[in-house]
Amino acid sequence: MQSRLIFKVLGFLIIIFSVSMLPPLLIGWYDSDGTLQVFMQSWGVLLVLGVVMWFPNRSKSADLRIRDGFLIVVLFWLVLALSGALPFILAEHPDMSIVDAVFESMSGLTTTGATVLTGLDQLPRSILYYRQQLQWLGGMGIIVLAVAIAPVLGVGGMQLFRAETPGPMKNNKLTPRITETAKALWLIYFGLTVLCAVLYFAAGMNLFDAIGHSFSTLAIGGFSTHDASIAYFNSALIDSIVMLFMLVAGVNFSLHYLAIHRRSLRHYISDSEVKAYLLILSALSVITISLLIRDDIFPDISSTIRYGLFQVISIATTTGFTTSSFSYWPGLLPVLLIIGSFVGGCAGSTAGGMKVIRVELLLRQGRREIDRLLHPNAVLPIKLNKRPVPDSVINAVWGFFALYVISFVSLGLLMMMSGSDIVTAFSATAACLNNLGPGLGEVADNYRSVSDSGKWILSFAMLLGRLELFSLLVVLTPAFWKR
Amino acid sequence: MKIIILGAGQVGTSITEILSREAGGDITLVDIDEARLSLLQNRFDIRTVHGHASHPDVLREAGCDDAELILAVTNSDETNIVACRTADFLFNTPKKIARLRSTQYFTEDTDFIKEGLGIDHIISPEQIVTTELLRLIERPGALQVLDFAGGRIQLVAIKAYDDGPLVGHHLRELKDHLSNIETRVVAIYRQGEAIMPDGETVIEVNDEVFFIAATEHIRAVMSEMRKLDKPVHAIMLAGAGNIGFRLAEALEQKNYTVKLIEQDPERAEEVSKHLKRTIVLVGDSADEELLKMENIDRMDVFCAITNDDEANILSAMLAKQLGARRVMSIVNRTAYADLIERTMIDIAYSPKQATIGSVLPKFRTGALEAVHSLRLGTAEAIEAIALDDKSSKVVGRRIEEIPLPKGTIIGAILRNDDVIIPHHDTVILDKDHVILFVQEKKHINEVVGLFQVSAFFI
Numbered sequence: 056m057q058s059r060l061i062f063k064v065l066g067f068l069i070i071i072f073s074v075s076m077l078p079p080l081l082i083g084w085y086d087s088d089g090t091l092q093v094f095m096q097s098w099g100v101l102l103v104l105g106v107v108m109w110f111p112n113r114s115k116s117a118d119l120r121i122r123d124g125f126l127i128v129v130l131f132w133l134v135l136a137l138s139g140a141l142p143f144i145l146a147e148h149p150d151m152s153i154v155d156a157v158f159e160s161m162s163g164l165t166t167t168g169a170t171v172l173t174g175l176d177q178l179p180r181s182i183l184y185y186r187q188q189l190q191w192l193g194g195m196g197i198i199v200l201a202v203a204i205a206p207v208l209g210v211g212g213m214q215l216f217r218a219e220t221p222g223p224m225k226n227n228k229l230t231p232r233i234t235e236t237a238k239a240l241w242l243i244y245f246g247l248t249v250l251c252a253v254l255y256f257a258a259g260m261n262l263f264d265a266i267g268h269s270f271s272t273l274a275i276g277g278f279s280t281h282d283a284s285i286a287y288f289n290s291a292l293i294d295s296i297v298m299l300f301m302l303v304a305g306v307n308f309s310l311h312y313l314a315i316h317r318r319s320l321r322h323y324i325s326d327s328e329v330k331a332y333l334l335i336l337s338a339l340s341v342i343t344i345s346l347l348i349r350d351d352i353f354p355d356i357s358s359t360i361r362y363g364l365f366q367v368i369s370i371a372t373t374t375g376f377t378t379s380s381f382s383y384w385p386g387l388l389p390v391l392l393i394i395g396s397f398v399g400g401c402a403g404s405t406a407g408g409m410k411v412i413r414v415e416l417l418l419r420q421g422r423r424e425i426d427r428l429l430h431p432n433a434v435l436p437i438k439l440n441k442r443p444v445p446d447s448v449i450n451a452v453w454g455f456f457a458l459y460v461i462s463f464v465s466l467g468l469l470m471m472m473s474g475s476d477i478v479t480a481f482s483a484t485a486a487c488l489n490n491l492g493p494g495l496g497e498v499a500d501n502y503r504s505v506s507d508s509g510k511w512i513l514s515f516a517m518l519l520g521r522l523e524l525f526s527l528l529v530v531l532t533p534a535f536w537k538r
Numbered sequence: 539m540k541i542i543i544l545g546a547g548q549v550g551t552s553i554t555e556i557l558s559r560e561a562g563g564d565i566t567l568v569d570i571d572e573a574r575l576s577l578l579q580n581r582f583d584i585r586t587v588h589g590h591a592s593h594p595d596v597l598r599e600a601g602c603d604d605a606e607l608i609l610a611v612t613n614s615d616e617t618n619i620v621a622c623r624t625a626d627f628l629f630n631t632p633k634k635i636a637r638l639r640s641t642q643y644f645t646e647d648t649d650f651i652k653e654g655l656g657i658d659h660i661i662s663p664e665q666i667v668t669t670e671l672l673r674l675i676e677r678p679g680a681l682q683v684l685d686f687a688g689g690r691i692q693l694v695a696i697k698a699y700d701d702g703p704l705v706g707h708h709l710r711e712l713k714d715h716l717s718n719i720e721t722r723v724v725a726i727y728r729q730g731e732a733i734m735p736d737g738e739t740v741i742e743v744n745d746e747v748f749f750i751a752a753t754e755h756i757r758a759v760m761s762e763m764r765k766l767d768k769p770v771h772a773i774m775l776a777g778a779g780n781i782g783f784r785l786a787e788a789l790e791q792k793n794y795t796v797k798l799i800e801q802d803p804e805r806a807e808e809v810s811k812h813l814k815r816t817i818v819l820v821g822d823s824a825d826e827e828l829l830k831m832e833n834i835d836r837m838d839v840f841c842a843i844t845n846d847d848e849a850n851i852l853s854a855m856l857a858k859q860l861g862a863r864r865v866m867s868i869v870n871r872t873a874y875a876d877l878i879e880r881t882m883i884d885i886a887y888s889p890k891q892a893t894i895g896s897v898l899p900k901f902r903t904g905a906l907e908a909v910h911s912l913r914l915g916t917a918e919a920i921e922a923i924a925l926d927d928k929s930s931k932v933v934g935r936r937i938e939e940i941p942l943p944k945g946t947i948i949g950a951i952l953r954n955d956d957v958i959i960p961h962h963d964t965v966i967l968d969k970d971h972v973i974l975f976v977q978e979k980k981h982i983n984e985v986v987g988l989f990q991v992s993a994f995f996i
Binding site: 213228231233235 | 540564565566572579580583584585586
């Protein structure tokens, strides 16, 4: 472990993050709602912390090794979640305990969207904006952002980049230089956010809501500036724009890059992951809508389709916006949607869950075993986009799946130990591990009623999900710390 | 600059390693070995594409549309040619460099290469290695011989022995010894450590001395450092691969007595058809009996050039043991080359370094004529052309005024075909070819920057 180098990079990342206190600071100053002080202090603390870590080690330069990369990513996310909680702790309104503040900040950064706050509509705008911005930064990943604007990280940048981007095949760079790849991703992310905000504004949101919601839509986060979430606006037009951008943000950003680079949309259709993604969403929608019609939940067909479709996309992509309380829908629907969130979005998107491509590979693997029973001598490679997938990737996917199930079960049991009932415990674990947000039972609307220990467990689950298990778990193994 | 490198073999990997560490070298590496690609991607900041290097869709995926240069160095001549032709026809890639092993392609006129095959530059590592080996054989005592200014100037590394007249004396006395010969000692390595030489430096036994002089003066300067060996007559080569064959061909033309050992009978028969006076022997180059029978103790030079490092090293050691006067071995692994310095092998030659040295200038600015790696790549010697430009940092200046990085020495200048060994007050003029020795490789960009006319890459 090259601790001085780790401190240098970590300090540098914290300095970059400290800049994110400035926009809410300006809003606080403009509104003069007493939060100026809060963000001033938070900014100061972060800046000092960053400089203290970076300055003494600034001249240290060496290539990051694999271990350093993992440690930096995990430490950075921990530091981020803790320091991101500062404004919540310091602010008088909302008055939050430390555990609540950390939970809220972690939920923001990991784009989960679970909240312990109620009465959002009465909160200062600077705090509301800050929550939305946390999600936006966490969506594409603040380390990816740092790699984009700081080419100094070099080859080490690739280490960090990989630990933060989701998906089983992380070697697919868009451009030769990792900095350029990161830059391209953030530019697309930024561009889509601007487009989304403009459309929201045009569809009737005020400027503040439009920007805030575009942040949490593209990040597939789910924070809203209103208690009623998207239902507050009660507009079919806004609903459909939200749906569109949730769909777009759930697609691999490499495909968006190719679309812009080659000026064609063809590869969206030919990409097997996108096909599977759309197929899963359509199947869920058909089931959901027909069951809603059968049980007569909504007065007419068009509103059934509107609310049903919205909830399917929002939950299955792990966004977590709500226009209707799906947890009170009848029968299997709430559970079905939560299970849908395990699949999540595509690799390389801002969505959570296990990712469509992994599920697709697992299914094809299962299918292959059946085929093998029929043709014992057949050579049956597993293909994606007409290319065989290397065995190493398939093995990694199986390992991931096993760990995901184990994590889900053990965290759920721990939640029960901390005092939650079975539905709440497991749905909350699923909602946090998948970076979804709303759960069932007591956590259908917010996480206020969860015990303190439960909130710590769920915070851990959110980070586990965001870093896709391995990056975080590897640091927790004894072998990692052996020389 | 966007560069596509086809083939992640030795040359491809080495070039990738060097260019990916420089700003502005955006590299996409293409190969059919996926495991090797993922290994390299972890080591360097590059993009990799898995596939057949000459297929249009693979080239397209590698970004051939907007690449400025493609370097085809797969191990197949034909793949390299088709890849360049494809890039030329489909993607209009501005610059295409290919490695061609087979000399048959060179026999046609130049239009054939450029128009017919779509290749702008050919690199032929075997050719380079053969000429460099030939120079080493012909310059007994030299550890490394590098050509500059089209062969008018040479840089030679030599080990000092106690029978050399200058050994144990101050460098400034060299002038008294050789009254009408000008030379510049650019570096001395003493037990692996570099020493910046000046007039007061005393040359010690076993020092590695690097000096630059006009080619015709090299022999005289060398004789100051050690008593020169008798001229070479009999040479034994082990390994009749591409290099072995070419070397034998070149040597027999110069009337040396050449014996060539090859293990594979078929190959031995094949090369014997093309060689005139060389005696081709079928057998193991590490076979003591065979070596003795062929009078190894009468050989002036034994040169092991199979593509197996270990076999080369061991057979060279054996040959020395059996009485060969001077033994040389080709060594590809850098780590081995370092080890060998302490054995009885006289010269360990790294073909990798030579190849890279010939390719690198093509990636750098036009003002650069040649780049050669020295001392296993820790130091470099370059030939740069000083071009007059308002912003030039060298033209019109005295050498002492040029802000050269530490450890960098201007060794020689070629001006209108005259070799000048410069002094601190020599003024650099337009179109001078300046030969520099750069002791630390990390300074190379700084040095190249001095000669750059404007900030374009290539």
